[in-house]
Amino acid sequence: MALINRIEDLIKSEVNAFLDKAEDPQKLAAQLLIDLNDALSECRSTAAAIICEQKALERRQANQRKQIDMWQQKAEHALSKDREDLAKAALKEKQQLVEASQALELQKSTLDETLTKLKADADTLSNKIQTLKAKQQQLLRAHRTVNAQLKSRSTLHSQDVEGVLSRFEQLEHKVERIEAQVDSYDLGQSSTIQQFEQFERDEKIDAELASLKQQMQQKSAQVSA
Numbered sequence: 001m002a003l004i005n006r007i008e009d010l011i012k013s014e015v016n017a018f019l020d021k022a023e024d025p026q027k028l029a030a031q032l033l034i035d036l037n038d039a040l041s042e043c044r045s046t047a048a049a050i051i052c053e054q055k056a057l058e059r060r061q062a063n064q065r066k067q068i069d070m071w072q073q074k075a076e077h078a079l080s081k082d083r084e085d086l087a088k089a090a091l092k093e094k095q096q097l098v099e100a101s102q103a104l105e106l107q108k109s110t111l112d113e114t115l116t117k118l119k120a121d122a123d124t125l126s127n128k129i130q131t132l133k134a135k136q137q138q139l140l141r142a143h144r145t146v147n148a149q150l151k152s153r154s155t156l157h158s159q160d161v162e163g164v165l166s167r168f169e170q171l172e173h174k175v176e177r178i179e180a181q182v183d184s185y186d187l188g189q190s191s192t193i194q195q196f197e198q199f200e201r202d203e204k205i206d207a208e209l210a211s212l213k214q215q216m217q218q219k220s221a222q223v224s225a
Contacts, residue, residue, distance in 0.1 A: 029136045036132065040125040047118040050111050057108045064101045068094050 071094035078086035 026136070026139055029132060029139060033129065033132050033136065036125055036129050040122060040129065043118050043122045043125060047115055047122065050115045050118070054108060054111050054115070057104050057111070061101055061104050061108070064097050064104070068097045068101070071097065 071090045075087040075090035075094065078084070078090060
C-alpha cells in the first residue's frame with residue numbers, strides 16, 4: 001500500500017538528524033509536523049475503513065456458515081430419501097461455499113495484518129509528533145534566547161548608551177567637585193567652632209581659678225584673726 005510505504009518513510013526519518021542538517025530547522029520542523037499529522041490522520045481513516053470491511057467480512061462468513069449447514073442438512077435429507085443425485089448436488093453447493101469462506105478468511109487475515117501494522121504505525125507517528133513538538137519548542141526557545149542576547153548586546157554597544165554613560169561620568173565628576181567644595185567649607189567652619197569652644201573652656205577655667213583664689217584668701221584672713 002502506498003500509504004504504508006509513505007508512513008514507513010516518515011517513521012524512518014530521524015527528526016533530530018533532519019533538523020540538525022537543515023538550513024532552516026524551524027521551517028522544516030513545521031513542514032515535517034504537517035506531514036506527520038496528515039499521515040496519522042490518513043492512517044486512522046484507513047484503519048477505520050479496514051475495521052468496517054472486517055465487520056462486513058465477518059457478516060458474510062456468518063451467512064456462509066449458515067448456508068453450509070443448510071446444504072449439509074439438505075444433502076443428508078436427500079440421501080435419507082435415496083436421492084443420491086440431490087445429495088451430491090447439495091454437497092457441491094456446500095463445497096463452493098466452503099471455498100468461498102476460505103477465500104474470505106484469507107482476505108480477513110490480510111486485513112488483520114494490515115490493521116495491526118496501521119495501529120503500530122499510528123502509535124509510532126504519535127510518538128514522532130510529540131518528539132517533534134518538543135524539539136520545535138526547544139528551537140523556539142533557543143531562537144528567542146539568541147534574539148534577546150543579540151538585542152541586549154547591540155543595545156549595550158550602541159552609541160546612545162555610550163553617550164549616556166559618558167554624561168553620567170561627567171555629572172559624577174561635577175558632583176564630586178561640589179562635594180569637595182562643601183567639605184572645604186566645613187573644614188574651615190569646624191576650625192572656627194573649635195576655637196570658640198576652647199575659648200569658652202578657658203573662660204570657665206579662669207573663673208574657677210579666680211573663685212579658688214578668693215576662697216583661699218578668705219581662709220587665710222580667718223586664721224590671722
